[in-house]
Amino acid sequence: MIDLHAFFSQQLPLWPLAQANYNNLKQALIKDVYLSDFERIRLVCLPARIASSSAKITAKGEVDRPCFLCSHRLPAEQQHLDFGHCDILVNPFPVFEEHFTVPSKKHQDQSLLDEWPSFYRLLQEIPQDYVVFFNGACCGASAPDHLHFQIGLKDVMPLQMDTFASENLQCIKHYENCSLYALQHYHRQACLLRATENATQENVLEVLKLFLQTFANLCHLDDAEKHINVVAWKDGSEYLLLIFPRAAHRPQCFYSEDENKRMITSPASVEMMGYYIFPRAEDFHKADAAALKAIYRDVCLSQEVMSQLFALLLIDNESK
Numbered sequence: 001m002i003d004l005h006a007f008f009s010q011q012l013p014l015w016p017l018a019q020a021n022y023n024n025l026k027q028a029l030i031k032d033v034y035l036s037d038f039e040r041i042r043l044v045c046l047p048a049r050i051a052s053s054s055a056k057i058t059a060k061g062e063v064d065r066p067c068f069l070c071s072h073r074l075p076a077e078q079q080h081l082d083f084g085h086c087d088i089l090v091n092p093f094p095v096f097e098e099h100f101t102v103p104s105k106k107h108q109d110q111s112l113l114d115e116w117p118s119f120y121r122l123l124q125e126i127p128q129d130y131v132v133f134f135n136g137a138c139c140g141a142s143a144p145d146h147l148h149f150q151i152g153l154k155d156v157m158p159l160q161m162d163t164f165a166s167e168n169l170q171c172i173k174h175y176e177n178c179s180l181y182a183l184q185h186y187h188r189q190a191c192l193l194r195a196t197e198n199a200t201q202e203n204v205l206e207v208l209k210l211f212l213q214t215f216a217n218l219c220h221l222d223d224a225e226k227h228i229n230v231v232a233w234k235d236g237s238e239y240l241l242l243i244f245p246r247a248a249h250r251p252q253c254f255y256s257e258d259e260n261k262r263m264i265t266s267p268a269s270v271e272m273m274g275y276y277i278f279p280r281a282e283d284f285h286k287a288d289a290a291a292l293k294a295i296y297r298d299v300c301l302s303q304e305v306m307s308q309l310f311a312l313l314l315i316d317n318e319s320k
């Protein structure tokens, strides 16, 4: 088991900027908004996150600035925990009270499949009180040019805390050691991949690849990986992966010229999980259920497209 907590406690006192940002996190404004009688969204105002919410990223998920995750550009205070092809680093601009970035040692494009064994091994080797997540290059990754995952804390993001009542899950298909479910009755279209403790990384990878291929075919995408958020955690003897296929990087309100409607937001995994970060106080105060529903409607696949995606996965099932 990787002792993330010890690493965090050792790093923080040695890095004043990070220490200050973690202290600020404790003072952040918070409010809860309900999109239905059970769908809770927690809004958090974090001015330090402005850079990642407003980053200039092209439609293809490219950026024009020096890479800040390459090891030779990391701040002098930054320590690392060696993890095979990757390093585990404390994130100095946190969303969680313990927040880590896990970049690959090599400068390479953001891809979940390219470092899948590392992602799955993280899931297996971190303590159960953490979650691992991936933001595709076109949906919230702040460094789409350098492959990285993130680690945050469990029991912070509302969707992770939901017990997934059976009426909110529809089973799509059973695979070897895993099953795929559609998340229902939420204002966010997502699917849940549940894997047993015996599932190998290849078992889960096969389902993920099938899902990505089907999503790419249906939505005419060159690279479906750029358009997903994935949040994964271990729950007892099961591994749970929530996958959000995305329709857009940013909602329409981001581009509005009317300052009353404009909101600076680039929803990524944490926002899809219902832990909604607004860097600007005016957006935090303005955001209500209607605004959040509009944001999710803009950036998620529609229910209709999601149903088509599941129908295609089912056909694939029957043809085997």
Ligand SMILES: [Zn+2]
Pocket (backbone or CB within 6 Å): 067, 068, 069, 070, 071, 106, 107, 108, 145, 146
């Ligand atoms: Zn780099």
